[in-house]
Amino acid sequence: MFKKYIFLLLTALVTYSAIGTETIYAQSTANQIISAGKEQIGTPYRWGGTTTSGFDCSGFTGYAFAQAGISLPRTAAEQYRVGTSVSRNDLQPGDLVFFRTYNSGPSHNGIYIGNNQFIHSSSSQGITISSLGNSYWNPRYLGARRVISAAQSQPDSQVKAASMASHHNSVTVELNGTALSFDQNPIIVNGSTLVPMRAIFESLGANIEWDGANKQINGVRNDQSVSLIIGQTSAQTNNGSISLNEPAQIINGRTIVPLRFISEALGANVEWNSKESKVIITD
Numbered sequence: 001m002f003k004k005y006i007f008l009l010l011t012a013l014v015t016y017s018a019i020g021t022e023t024i025y026a027q028s029t030a031n032q033i034i035s036a037g038k039e040q041i042g043t044p045y046r047w048g049g050t051t052t053s054g055f056d057c058s059g060f061t062g063y064a065f066a067q068a069g070i071s072l073p074r075t076a077a078e079q080y081r082v083g084t085s086v087s088r089n090d091l092q093p094g095d096l097v098f099f100r101t102y103n104s105g106p107s108h109n110g111i112y113i114g115n116n117q118f119i120h121s122s123s124s125q126g127i128t129i130s131s132l133g134n135s136y137w138n139p140r141y142l143g144a145r146r147v148i149s150a151a152q153s154q155p156d157s158q159v160k161a162a163s164m165a166s167h168h169n170s171v172t173v174e175l176n177g178t179a180l181s182f183d184q185n186p187i188i189v190n191g192s193t194l195v196p197m198r199a200i201f202e203s204l205g206a207n208i209e210w211d212g213a214n215k216q217i218n219g220v221r222n223d224q225s226v227s228l229i230i231g232q233t234s235a236q237t238n239n240g241s242i243s244l245n246e247p248a249q250i251i252n253g254r255t256i257v258p259l260r261f262i263s264e265a266l267g268a269n270v271e272w273n274s275k276e277s278k279v280i281i282t283d
Helices: 002-038 057-066 163-167 197-203 259-266
Strands: 084-086 096-099 108-114 117-122 126-131 141-146 172-175 178-180 187-189 192-196 207-211 216-221 224-229 234-237 240-243 249-251 254-258 269-273 278-282
Touching: 002 057, 002 108, 002 117, 002 249, 057 108, 057 117, 172 197, 178 197, 192 197, 192 259, 197 207, 197 216, 197 254, 197 259, 216 259, 224 259, 234 259, 240 259, 254 259, 259 269
Parallel strands: 172 278
Antiparallel strands: 084 141, 096 108, 096 141, 108 117, 117 126, 172 178, 187 192, 192 254, 207 216, 216 224, 224 234, 234 240, 249 254, 269 278
C-alpha cells in the first residue's frame, strides 16, 4: 500500500513539474512576443507589409512571433488554422485573435495582451492597442487560436521554433579581458553572430539613444557617430555607410547587430574564437 502511495505521489510530482515547465515556457514566450509587438507601436500600416517600415495585420503578427522564434503562415486566414481554438473567456496573453471585417472569414487579426486588449496593425492607425470591447471590434470578433503551447508539441507543423533559439546561450563575449553578461545573449543567425548593441557600445564608452518613432538607434563615442534603423541592412557613420550581412533586429526588447558592425562602427578590434564560441573585443 505504501509503495503504491509513493508511486502515485511521484507520478503527480512529475506531472506537475511538466505542466509547470510548459506554463513557464508559454508565459516567457508570450512576453517576448508582446514586447516585440509593443516596440513597433506607431509603425504605419502597409498593405502586404512584413517589415518594420510597415505592416499589414498578419505581417505584424508574423513578425512579433518570429522574434520569439516561432514562424507563422503569411495570411490571417492561414494563421487561423494553426494552433488550437480558444474560447473568448479563456484568452491568455500571446493568443492570436481574429475578426471578420470585409468578408465572412478571418480578414484581420492581432495578439491578445491581457485586460481585454489586443495589439494589431490597424489600417487607420498602424500598430496600436485596442479593446476587444470596442464598438467596432466587438461585433466583428471571430475567434482565437493558441499557438505558443503548440510550438513545442508540433515542431514540424506550420508553427516551428526558429533555429536561432538553440544558439541563445552558446556565444560569450569578452571585452578587454573581462567577460560581459547580457539579459539577451548573442545568437547565431544564418551563420552570422549577432550581439547586443547597447550593452557593448556602452561598455566601450559610447552613448546610445533610441528614436522610437523612427525605429532608429543613434550612438556617439568621442568623434565617432553611428545610426541604424531596425530591419535595414545598412548603417550610417560619419565615415560613410556600413553594410550589414544581417539586419539589426529586436529580440526580447534588445537590439542585436552583426559582430563585424562593432568593429566598423567604433573602430574596436573584434575577433571570433570558433573553438570556444567566444567574441573577443579589444579597444
